[in-house]
Amino acid sequence: MTRLDSILLKAEQSGDLSVDEIEFLLSLSEQADLDRLFAAAYAVKERFVGRRAWFRGIVEFSNICSKDCYYCGIRRSNSKTSRFIIPEEDIIRSAVWAWEAEYGSAVLQSGERSDPQFVDMVERIIKEIKKRTNGELGLTLSLGEQSEETYRRWFEAGAHRYLLRIETSNRELYSQLHPADHNFDERLACLDRLRRAGFQVGTGVMIGLPMQTLRHLAEDVLFFRRQDVDMIGMGPYIYHNETPLARYREEWEIPTGKLLNLGLKMIAVTRLVLRDVNIASTTALQALQDNGRELGLKAGANIIMPNTTDTQYRESYQLYENKPCLDENASMCRGCLQRRIEAIGETIGFGEWGDSKHFAQRQKSKQEMNHEAENSADNNGSTRNLATFSGKSPDGGR
Numbered sequence: 035m036t037r038l039d040s041i042l043l044k045a046e047q048s049g050d051l052s053v054d055e056i057e058f059l060l061s062l063s064e065q066a067d068l069d070r071l072f073a074a075a076y077a078v079k080e081r082f083v084g085r086r087a088w089f090r091g092i093v094e095f096s097n098i099c100s101k102d103c104y105y106c107g108i109r110r111s112n113s114k115t116s117r118f119i120i121p122e123e124d125i126i127r128s129a130v131w132a133w134e135a136e137y138g139s140a141v142l143q144s145g146e147r148s149d150p151q152f153v154d155m156v157e158r159i160i161k162e163i164k165k166r167t168n169g170e171l172g173l174t175l176s177l178g179e180q181s182e183e184t185y186r187r188w189f190e191a192g193a194h195r196y197l198l199r200i201e202t203s204n205r206e207l208y209s210q211l212h213p214a215d216h217n218f219d220e221r222l223a224c225l226d227r228l229r230r231a232g233f234q235v236g237t238g239v240m241i242g243l244p245m246q247t248l249r250h251l252a253e254d255v256l257f258f259r260r261q262d263v264d265m266i267g268m269g270p271y272i273y274h275n276e277t278p279l280a281r282y283r284e285e286w287e288i289p290t291g292k293l294l295n296l297g298l299k300m301i302a303v304t305r306l307v308l309r310d311v312n313i314a315s316t317t318a319l320q321a322l323q324d325n326g327r328e329l330g331l332k333a334g335a336n337i338i339m340p341n342t343t344d345t346q347y348r349e350s351y352q353l354y355e356n357k358p359c360l361d362e363n364a365s366m367c368r369g370c371l372q373r374r375i376e377a378i379g380e381t382i383g384f385g386e387w388g389d390s391k392h393f394a395q396r397q398k399s400k401q402e403m404n405h406e407a408e409n410s411a412d413n414n415g416s417t418r419n420l421a422t423f424s425g426k427s428p429d430g431g432r
């Protein structure tokens with residue numbers, strides 16, 4: 035048995051891979067080996083989440099940002115981008131369009147702001163979207179770091195999933211990618227806040243950053259597992275010339291084909307290790323190759339986020355260069371995507387929220403534990419067991 039055979043066998047049986055084993059999988063480069071890795075991940079995907087893709091129509095509603103991340107094209111110091119915020123009614127309309135197109139869910143994403151006007155506006159928008167779609171459209175937010183109070187308000191308004199990428203789980207690399215006022219611990223604390231507020235929580239990283247090693251990426255996968263997240267959104271890092279990281283381009287830029295493969299390997303390994311979570315096949319994959327997102331699905335992803343932002347605004351929401359679909363309107367994207375996905379033999383969960391199975395599983399375990407605790411409390415006439423059980427992570431032993 036080769037090392038690859040034994041790791042894939044272990045992955046199939048338990049998903050419990052070590053950092054060395056994950057790093058080994060990420061280092062594969064022969065096409066035959068990659069095909070085996072992707073096939074193994076696809077089998078795990080079929081077993082745990084099915085051959086089904088869900089759509090989240092993404093509305094990128096503003097590029098006004100208070101942060102200054104060294105990699106991002108909409109960082110506050112980039113004076114070459116013109117700033118916009120889509121009028122509330124148009125944001126709502128784009129989300130309602132997603133519901134009418136039976137997307138099941140929408141994602142609201144923007145640059146980061148936490149001023150009261152912004153927090154109030156997002157709350158109003160969430161409520162209005164829920165109202166106009168009879169509560170049927172699932173809503174994911176991707177609006178950065180916020181206070182616990184803000185997360186709670188947005189959850190209560192009706193959003194139920196939140197994506198906050200850790201960007202890299204390595205503290206040192208994190209500090210090389212962000213100015214001193216961006217704090218790794220604060221970002222981590224936000225993931226806890228989101229969980230406490232009731233959200234299904236997603237995180238992720240950028241893949242192929244300057245100074246990033248395969249070891250870092252392998253540790254990222256174990257970070258996802260430790261955090262017990264419900265969803266993963268990660269994608270290749272793509273250089274943007276008007277950002278400080280552009281100076282590393284010559285030394286660190288990974289050739290397109292290799293970067294695409296690295297992104298796909300990360301999806302595959304994450305599927306093997308985390309099994310029942312939702313994993314997005316992100317637009318950055320499509321930026322590298324036209325069929326990048328379908329390849330992502332074949333490597334284990336199960337979520338696609340078609341852009342439903344008004345085309346007139348897309349030009350200014352350039353996190354990275356050559357972002358695809360700048361001039362295709364949302365309905366063109368829908369037809370083209372449906373054909374592409376059906377062509378690889380998957381069905382699309384039209385009109386369904388497509389929630390994370392992992393989240394459902396955790397809720398179920400929590401209920402069972404509480405139920406058991408109640409029973410045992412009844413049996414021995416004490417309620418103390420309830421407290422013992424309810425604070426415990428139901429999935430900690432995964």
Ligand code: SAH
Binds near residue numbers: 199239270318
């Ligand atoms: N401000 C919000 C969301 C907007 S940015 C937040 O902080 O969560 C969404 C994601 O785009 C970021 O989390 C980052 O991972 C990704 N991104 C930014 N610049 C990028 C680049 N140059 N290449 C690839 N992805 C990038």
